[in-house]
Amino acid sequence: MTPLHRIEERLRALTGRQAVALVVGANLFLVVLALALPPDGEMRGPAILSILGNFHILALHLPAALLLIVPLFETFERHEQATVTVRRLSVISAVGTWGAVLCGVFHAHFNGFSGEAIELHLWGGIAASAFAGLASLALVKAFRVRLAAQAVAIGVMSFAAHIGGELVHEEGFPFKANKVASPRKVEIPxxxxxxxxxxxxxxxxxxxxxxxxxxxxxxxxxxxxxxxxxxxxxxxxxxxxxxxxxxxxxxxxxxxxxxxxxxxxxxxxxxxxxxxxxxxxxxxxxxxxxxxxxxxxxxxxxxxxxxxxx
Ligand code: HEC
Incomplete structure (x- = not known):
């Protein structure tokens, strides 16, 4: 048995209540952390947390892709009960989203971010992590319930990701064509x-x-x-x-x-x-x-x- 199998066994041994407590607890931790380390525009150390913060931009893509893939597998297979593959992917996506958001909280606090859009992105991200966790809890439910939970998690994630995309690129991203295709009128005084x-x-x-x-x-x-x-x-x-x-x-x-x-x-x-x-x-x-x-x-x-x- 590999260490991953052992972790999986442990998770499967949790009662329903323990599993809920784990998901809620992990995401409440993010809430408390975000309140304790607000995005106030200051750059600060220690370097390790600043670097971990930078990894937010890298870390977020994997769980986002997995969140999308889970319902795809579900609809292909349409099993009464979630398959082992679906269960694994769903748990990895929930844990991955949580980790990416954790890095995000550090990124915002240690690397000098502030502003309304950052706040929206931050809380949207924490909500996405919570909903990804809830979707993995719903794995024990019937096919339609599972799928609905996954769809909600994807919706919340997409919202948070969109705000994040606008922060990195520009307002209106990705629905704004480039300047060659649609010249933007700049009103020069x-x-x-x-x-x-x-x-x-x-x-x-x-x-x-x-x-x-x-x-x-x-x-x-x-x-x-x-x-x-x-x-x-x-x-x-x-x-x-x-x-x-x-x-x-x-x-x-x-x-x-x-x-x-x-x-x-x-x-x-x-x-x-x-x-x-x-x-x-x-x-x-x-x-x-x-x-x-x-x-x-x-x-x-x-x-x-x-x-x-x-
Ligand atoms: C190292 C960071 C830094 C650089 C570089 C910087 N600023 Fe700022 N600026 C700030 C901070 C922080 C504030 C907000 C606090 C304040 O209002 O003083 C600010 C606020 C402002 C504001 C007021 C905005 C408002 O409406 O509240 C103006 C105007 C401004 N900066 C102009 C400039 C100009 C012009 C330059 C380049 C010559 C510049 N800044 C370079 C950090 C910087």
Missing amino acids: VAVAQVSQKRDDYAEVIAPMLDAHCVACHGAKKVKGKLRMDSLEALTKGGSEGSTFVPGDLKKSLMHVRVTLPPDDEEFMPTEGEKLSKEQIQALGLWIEGKPIPDELAKVVIAASKAAKK
Whole structure:
């Protein structure tokens, strides 16, 4: 008998109540852990938990696939009682989902995530783990009940996975076609459009600068202050305090206000890493005001962004 067989025997020896207690207990543990280790946007150690967190992205695919495969096997075979294969796959998918969510809780807490979407993904993931566990408990039931439980688990998992997909990729993923197939209209403020006949100052000067200095904390992966700075739409939308980019108004444009504060001010940006140079701030100001960035200045700023990216 292999160790896996021994574990299987033990699980099969559990009474119905003990099995329920195991599933409920394991998932309550996730709830308590998520409350104790909230996703607050801070990066922290220890390294081992941070690395385990990164494994969330790897670990989640296997149980998700198994959750989908179980009902497929069930409908192929249509046995009165769940077969050994189905039982094994279902238990592995439940344990795997639990493990992937455990890594996810670490990922969110130790690797600097925060925001509404993360919260939704986190609690959705814990619910998916609970429902995967319940589906494995339902294995002792009749065919239709088993299948219904599996369908619910897949539904909850798909919801959590969808939010996760949007976090990694972009909003609307995977139902958003690429830009070639359906060009997205970016509303460039009139004042900016007028000056960008020769050079698109946003695309060529400003975006690479934000990418080098700001997007690490204000992009798809981390959304500090609920602000993303990786597209013109996102800048226009702003963050939790509202306006980040108000064309023509430097005082209302928080992205300018925050980089021109005294560096020891709590609100100074960037909070970490290389500060923007005088030239970069000047170019940012001109762009917000809707004035063309002189070629000489643009050259300096583009070079600085390239250097900072290295
Ligand atoms: C190391 C991480 C980090 C970097 C890099 C960074 N920020 Fe931030 N930023 C934060 C954090 C954390 C907050 C939320 C706390 C706060 O409001 O001060 C924030 C908030 C903001 C806000 C306020 C958003 C709102 O509406 O609440 C603005 C504007 C901003 N940052 C602009 C910038 C700009 C411009 C850059 C690049 C020059 C930048 N940030 C780079 C961490 C960063």
